[in-house]
Amino acid sequence: MRVVIAEDLALLREGLVALLRESQIEVVAQVEDGPSLLRAIAGHKPDLAIIDVRLPPTYSDEGLLAAIEARRRQPQLGVLVLSQYVETAYASELIGGDTAGIGYLLKERVGDVRAFLDALHSVAGGGTVLDRQVVAELLAPRNGATEALSGLTAREQEVLALMAEGRSNTAIAESMIVTPGAVEKHITNIFAKLELPACNDDHRRVLAVLTYLRVSR
Amino acid sequence: MPALAAGLSIGEYARSLVRRLAFLSSVLVAAIWALSGQGYFWPAWVWLGLGDLVLLDFSASWAWRQQRGAVRRVACVWALVGAAAVILIFTWLLTWLLAGAQRFWPAWALLGLATSGSAYSLIALHDRVLVARGRRALRARIDLLTRTRRQAVDAQAAELRRIERDLHDGAQARLVALTLQLGRAELRVQDQPEIRGLILDAQREAHHAITELRDLARGIVPPLLADRGLVAAVESLSARYGLGTAIDARTRGGLAPAIESAAYFVIAEALTNTVKHAGASSSWISLVDEHRSLLVVVGDDGRGGADPLGSGLAGLRARVEALDGSLYVESPRDGGTVLQARLPCAS
Numbered sequence A: 001m002r003v004v005i006a007e008d009l010a011l012l013r014e015g016l017v018a019l020l021r022e023s024q025i026e027v028v029a030q031v032e033d034g035p036s037l038l039r040a041i042a043g044h045k046p047d048l049a050i051i052d053v054r055l056p057p058t059y060s061d062e063g064l065l066a067a068i069e070a071r072r073r074q075p076q077l078g079v080l081v082l083s084q085y086v087e088t089a090y091a092s093e094l095i096g097g098d099t100a101g102i103g104y105l106l107k108e109r110v111g112d113v114r115a116f117l118d119a120l121h122s123v124a125g126g127g128t129v130l131d132r133q134v135v136a137e138l139l140a141p142r143n144g145a146t147e148a149l150s151g152l153t154a155r156e157q158e159v160l161a162l163m164a165e166g167r168s169n170t171a172i173a174e175s176m177i178v179t180p181g182a183v184e185k186h187i188t189n190i191f192a193k194l195e196l197p198a199c200n201d202d203h204r205r206v207l208a209v210l211t212y213l214r215v216s217r
Numbered sequence B: 001m002p003a004l005a006a007g008l009s010i011g012e013y014a015r016s017l018v019r020r021l022a023f024l025s026s027v028l029v030a031a032i033w034a035l036s037g038q039g040y041f042w043p044a045w046v047w048l049g050l051g052d053l054v055l056l057d058f059s060a061s062w063a064w065r066q067q068r069g070a071v072r073r074v075a076c077v078w079a080l081v082g083a084a085a086v087i088l089i090f091t092w093l094l095t096w097l098l099a100g101a102q103r104f105w106p107a108w109a110l111l112g113l114a115t116s117g118s119a120y121s122l123i124a125l126h127d128r129v130l131v132a133r134g135r136r137a138l139r140a141r142i143d144l145l146t147r148t149r150r151q152a153v154d155a156q157a158a159e160l161r162r163i164e165r166d167l168h169d170g171a172q173a174r175l176v177a178l179t180l181q182l183g184r185a186e187l188r189v190q191d192q193p194e195i196r197g198l199i200l201d202a203q204r205e206a207h208h209a210i211t212e213l214r215d216l217a218r219g220i221v222p223p224l225l226a227d228r229g230l231v232a233a234v235e236s237l238s239a240r241y242g243l244g245t246a247i248d249a250r251t252r253g254g255l256a257p258a259i260e261s262a263a264y265f266v267i268a269e270a271l272t273n274t275v276k277h278a279g280a281s282s283s284w285i286s287l288v289d290e291h292r293s294l295l296v297v298v299g300d301d302g303r304g305g306a307d308p309l310g311s312g313l314a315g316l317r318a319r320v321e322a323l324d325g326s327l328y329v330e331s332p333r334d335g336g337t338v339l340q341a342r343l344p345c346a347s
Helices: A010-022 A034-044 A062-073 A088-095 A107-111 A113-124 A132-139 A154-164 A169-176 A180-193 A201-216 B010-035 B043-064 B070-099 B107-188 B193-220 B223-228 B230-241 B257-278 B311-321
Strands: A002-006 A026-031 A048-052 A078-083 A102-106 A128-130 B246-250 B283-290 B293-300 B326-330 B337-344
Touching: A002 A010, A002 A034, A010 A026, A010 A107, A010 A113, A010 B107, A026 A034, A034 A048, A034 A062, A048 A062, A048 A113, A062 A078, A062 A088, A078 A088, A078 A107, A078 A113, A088 A102, A088 A132, A088 B230, A102 A107, A102 A113, A107 A113, A107 B107, A107 B193, A113 A128, A113 B107, A128 A132, A128 A154, A132 A154, A154 A169, A154 A180, A169 A180, B010 B043, B043 B070, B070 B107, B107 B193, B107 B223, B107 B257, B223 B230, B223 B257, B230 B246, B230 B257, B230 B283, B257 B283, B257 B293, B257 B311, B257 B337, B311 B326, B311 B337
Parallel strands: A002 A026, A002 A048, A048 A078, A078 A102, A102 A128, B246 B283
Antiparallel strands: B283 B293, B293 B337, B326 B337
């Protein structure tokens, strides 16, 4: 896997580079702002870009805009956006029409190295990874627009949240301390309750999470 | 009475009648003098008397038109002094013309009149000059205070945003780098559960610190407000509350940070109250530029009865008033709640 990193804080950037090299992931370029990110992507044609939301010069949402632009130019590129805070509005903008190869995580998730590397592979492979905080916000009880999800039990919502983080069934089973068989049963129930069309399972997993995004917008 | 028909008051009509009578009498006495064999020109004295009457009338009415109080009193004094001076000079002129040359006897009287008039003016207007000077100084002071308070509020808002940014990009980012290093260390000690446990504990602590810093920064300035401005922040806020709030934003943006923050916290407090207390089925927000102010209105159709002196609203009022704004709450029982804040935008 070939990766470009856009992060302005040297300490974190170097940590990420070291971590990826240790994990046999090739870092082809490290940049500090949006325009150089776009140049690096055009030049190196990486599989994945890891992008900080706040980049110079204004430190607001350049990273997000650069990620969206990079995807527009190169739709098969996986982008993993890291942020100090999560906004469901940003998640919606980032996903736009196409959910494949999109990740949006809180920065501190890099600390859980194994889960972070899983997320990298998942996004580079066309998966969708949303931070559990975004998912929690999306699943929070509210007055309208929740009929689609109101039928889910608490346990099923928990499974849905973990699915949205890009975890495998085995990982979900481990974290909930249940058998993989029980997780599969929950997932089948979720698909049924959300009336998702029968297609490949990975795609349905993403659709399950995004059902809420669509309904709530 | 034709003059009355033309819209004159009775007083004005009487005055114009007096002027006409004076003119007619002057002509009449001159005719009588001419018909009665001429000789010593006595009608001049009648003219002087009638002229004095008209002169006094004019000067008195001029004085009366002045501003009430000291200015009018001074004008009355000068009207009298002026009329007396004119009368004296004309009397002297007549005696000189009719009886031959003599020294200018009204000189001392004129000097006395002018001196006493000036003295009276100085005394009467002295207070006024002082008051005017005091008022000017006061106005300058108010202008200065208003300006510096605004600068202080703006500087504080800018400083808060800088702190928010520093928290995110400084301490928080370093803690993230720390958790990453701890994560890498943890990978290397899989076979030493004791050390691994310590590392995981350290990582948990770092996570708590990051979360606390994030909550702190969010309380200072919500990041979306700093990054994308008021309208985006309000949209996100209302989405988070999930009330299906209708938002009508007609503001050209480019607001001062202090105004944006105040508007945001007004809306946040109003929506919190709506969620907690109102039991509303619909709510709305409008943001409109109006007369160089930002008008923020948040309403719902809930059960009303909000206490405008409650701590939340009192805090908001203080915040809004520090910007020379105003806050109104209308919340009749069972009649919904409307909260309106007007925030003047310094040009």
